[in-house]
Amino acid sequence: MEEITKEEGSNPLEFTNRIDLGELQTSVAQIKAELGKIIVGQQDMIQLLIISILANGHSLIEGVPGVAKTITAKLLAKTLNVNFSRIQFTPDLMPSDILGTSIFNVKTSEFEFKKGPIFSNIILIDEINRAPAKTQAALFEAMAERQITIDSKEYQMQAPFLVFATQNPIEQEGTYRLPEAQLDRFLFKIKVNYPSMEEEIKILENKHQQKNKVAEDQITPILTAEQIAAYQDIIKEIIIEQNLMKYIAGIVNNTRVNANLYLGASPRASIAIMDASKAMAAINGRDFVTPDDIKKVAPAIIGHRIILTPEREMEGLTPEKVVEQIIKTMEVPR
Incomplete structure (x- = not known):
């Protein structure tokens, strides 16, 4: 799992990574520092969103209004030097509103496809559960296969392609429950809680000091699309031992035989836990996964994939x- 240093006078407990993670760790620290200029607290949400980028997975952010769900996702996208789109989901939103539509060109006497806002790198979908089933189905193909089909023609999404979606768990009027198949396509479901008293005081102080400053203007881009792709490749090389794979499979399999559950997690959950735990290890400067990495990411991966018995x-x-x-x-595992 690690290479023990054998130089004279070295600490025998020290290890040397097989993979150089220095640049990745520096970039993650810079992203957190940029977000820290505006966002107070919410470290768990920020960490999981960064992991979702490294693991190339979509994230669903759930919380009551006003807990910085949308602004955090938006500012995180600003730290990436890639294209960004924000789509506000509403009950009257149609598939063509997000995918695009074919328009007749009088000059050429042919139909031309005008791409919609889904053709971007980072997509922020606000209140995803407000759109009807037809629109959700259009989004489903883009999320699952990173492509869309219009007029029998396939269009590939440009990498990186990541969806950050928000939803309010309290308000039910005018909302549609997301189907299990679509929930399964989200790597994480991140639950955002209220800030502590100390954090709320800090929020007020920051807001007072910023006066007329625009939050987005204070964020400096850190990563390019090429760097993101390179880091995603590094994550795939992180070492995970056979006994830890067995540990992950055991956790997921337990959800399928658990007497408290009507529906257990799919094999996609096992893969998601492995990928996310690799990213967690890399962020912490290790080129190998530990049980603690798995424990930290598993709840946000499994929770939205299971259904309780009535x-x-x-x-x-x-x-x-x-x-x-x-x-x-x-x-x-030991």
Whole structure:
């Protein structure tokens, strides 16, 4: 798992990474510093969103209004020197509003396809659960296969292609429940809580000091599309041992035989945990995965992929509590 340094006078507990992670760690630190200019707290959300970029996965951000879901995702996109689109989902939104449409060109007497806002690198979808099933289906192909089909012609999305979506768990009027197949395409479902008292005071102080400054103008781009692709390739090279793969499979398999659950997680969840734990290891300066990496990312990956039995739901049990119980009861590899 690690190479022990054998130089005279060296600490025998030190190790040398097989993969150089210095540049990646520096970039992640710079991104966090840029976001720290505006965002107070919310470190877990920021960390998981950065991991989703490195692991090339989409993220669903859930929280009540006003907890910085949209602004955090928007500012994170500003730290990346790539194209960005923001789409506000509404009940009357049609597939052509996000995918684009074919328009007749009088000069050429032919139809031309005008690309919609989905043709970008980072897509921020605000209130994703407000759009009807037809629009969700159009988004589903783009998320799942990173392509769309219009008039029997396929259009590939340019890498990186990542969707950050937000939703409000409280308000139900005018919303549509996301289907399980679409939820399964999100690497993470990130739950955002209220800030602490100290953080809220800091938010007020920052807002007072900024006066008329525009938040987006204070953010400096850190990564290019080429750097993101290079870091994503590095993540794939992170070492994960066979016993840790077995540990991941055991956690996911437990959701399928758990008496509290009506629906367990799919193999896509296992792959997601492995990819995300590799990114977590890299961020922490290691070229190998540890059980703690898996424990940290698993709840945000499994929670939205399982469904409680009606009896347990009525008793007040939550998917998060079930995942926590499963992880606690699983034997940790040595």
